[in-house]
Amino acid sequence: MLIRYPEIYAAIKRLADVPPEQWRRLEGRLSVRRFKKGECFIEPGQPSLEAAIVMSGLFRFYYTDLDGREATKAFRGKGELLAAYAELLDKRPSRTTVEALEDSEIMTVRYERVTALYKDHACWQELGRVIAEDHYRQRERREQELLMDSATERYQTFMKDRPDLAARLPKKIIASYLGITPVALSRITAPTRTKTKRSA
Amino acid sequence: MLIRYPEIYAAIKRLADVPPEQWRRLEGRLSVRRFKKGECFIEPGQPSLEAAIVMSGLFRFYYTDLDGREATKAFRGKGELLAAYAELLDKRPSRTTVEALEDSEIMTVRYERVTALYKDHACWQELGRVIAEDHYRQRERREQELLMDSATERYQTFMKDRPDLAARLPKKIIASYLGITPVALSRITAPTRTKTKRSA
DNA sequence: GTAACGGATTAACATAGGTTAAGGACAAAT
DNA sequence: ATTTGTCCTTAACCTATGTTAATCCGTTAC
Structure with missing residues (x-):
């Protein structure tokens, strides 16, 4: 029996030393799902049972609070993991x-299939x-930014680290990721006065 | 050969199913270290090689930026893990x-002793x-708070979740944990006007 | 005891970012 | 072609929080 999704297996192998015969046990459980732009893989209140890998497209994770305000937590593109982790x-x-920000395709698996292994x-x-360690690093880094950097600095960091995303995303989504309003982001990107550092 | 530190072993067992004979392999590598209030287990720039468990006392993790401003990331007390994780x-x-916030005692082990296992x-x-999953949850929760809650809300959450710490810590440390200045915290706790929610 | 120091509070002022509202650009729908 | 809707920008105003500084209190050092 062959590896059916060599590309996914290669991505997994980069993370951990999963031998082929183990991989085959999981591979049979994978299902393809497609999402049109704007459709959601996970919605609040749903039981969270599936994990997935992005084959193509782009997703956005966000919280919504009681007043309906949202805050974007992360983006995930090709080869990255999709799960309401906590x-x-x-x-x-x-x-x-x-939510899918573009038409996307993912491979899903019930999370319990993994834990059973x-x-x-x-x-x-x-x-x-x-995977947990990876996720941890991302969150820690962002926590530090939110705690210590001004919106302007966070914007500059984002543009430097993720120019690919910056080009693909509407600015209001970027603002939401930075934890500010679109109006505030417009001010930051406005040509006139350049403000850089939070004062000491 | 007996278990030498049954209390620590019990704490570990609560996290993962480590059989006694495996535990003994790590136990022999543990060393006790003591810290006076104000002394540091880890300082910036040091290579980060040791992990530890707190036996008694209290520690604070914090970042320092180029301007010398600090932001407190976490506290760790008895039974909790001490490591510059990322x-x-x-x-x-x-x-x-x-940094030790009180006179403290910890058991340390070189991190490579663990990864070797x-x-x-x-x-x-x-x-x-x-452990990574635990750390992840803590960071994610805090990220969400920083992104969506006002300083007043974060203060209220902290007082509700960690009344024990609130009682033990000077307010300037609490302010640093909340990501605000001591002056701002004083305003929040001041008796007069009560302000609760970030407007919608 | 007194001096020195660090933490807490308060006030006065400065600023980053939120809120609201208006207008313009562009795309999709009719 | 017009309408509609979404996104972006700008302006005006508002509020939360930072900054600086003065004062007070409690502790530690002398």
């Missing part, structure tokens, strides 16, 4: 929305560990 | 300070995974 771990319904082979524990 | 993972020098028994991968 909610999966806690088996809680999601408070997060995961934990006891059979250390490679699955390793995969879980590496 | 820096350990990346084998980078720490950008974080970990990963290949020998799945329980260590599991432990690593569970």
Whole structure:
């Protein structure tokens, strides 16, 4: 029996040492799902049971609060993981929305299929560990930015680190990711006065 | 051979299913270290090689930026883990300070002693995974607060979730954790006007 | 005891970012 | 071609929080 999705397997192998015969146990459980721009993979209140890998397209994670204000938590593109991670771990319904920003295609698997493998082979524990560590780093970095950098600095960092996304995204989404309003972002990008650093 | 630190072993067992014979392999590598109030377990620029468990006392993690401003990232007390986590993972020098807020005692182990065990028994991968997942949840929760809640709301959440810490900590440290100045915190706690929600 | 120091509070002022509203550009729908 | 809707920008005004500085209090050092 062959590897059916060599591209996904290669992506997984980059994270953890999953041998082919283990991979085949998961591979059979994968299903393809397609999303049109604007459709949601995860909506708040839904039980959060599936994880996925993005094959093509782009997704946005965001919180919505009681007043309807949203804050964008992350973007995920090709080869990246799609899951309401904290909610999966806690088996809680999601408070997060995961929305396709472009027409997209993903491979999904029920999360319990993965956790069921934990006891059979250390490679699955390793995969879980590496993914959790990756996620941790992203969150920590962002926490530090939110705590210490002004909106202008966060904008500059974003433009430097993710020029690809900056080009693909409407500015209001970028503003939401930076934790500011579109109006505030317009002020930052306006040509006239340049303000750079939060004062000391 | 007996378990030498049953209390620590019990704490570990709560996280992952580490059998006694595996635990003994790590236990022999633990060393006790003591810190007086104000001393640092980790300082910026140091290579980050050790992880530890707090036996008694209290520690504070904080970033320092170029202008010397600090932002407190987390507190860790008895039974909790002490490590510059992202820096350990990346084998980078720490950008974080970990400072004892009270006279404290910890058990340390070189991080490589732990990673060396990963290949020998799945329980260590599991432990690593569970710890990373735990850390992830903490960061994600805080990111959401910073993104969506006003300083007043963050203060109220902190007082509700960690009344124990609120009682033990000077207010300037709490302010630093909330991402505001001591002056701003004083305003929030001032008796007169009560302001609660960020407007919609 | 007194001096020195660090933390907390308050006031006065400065500024970043939010809110509202209006207008313009562009795309999709009719 | 007109309409509609969405996004972007700009302006005017408002509020939360930062900054600086003065004062007070409690602790530690002398």
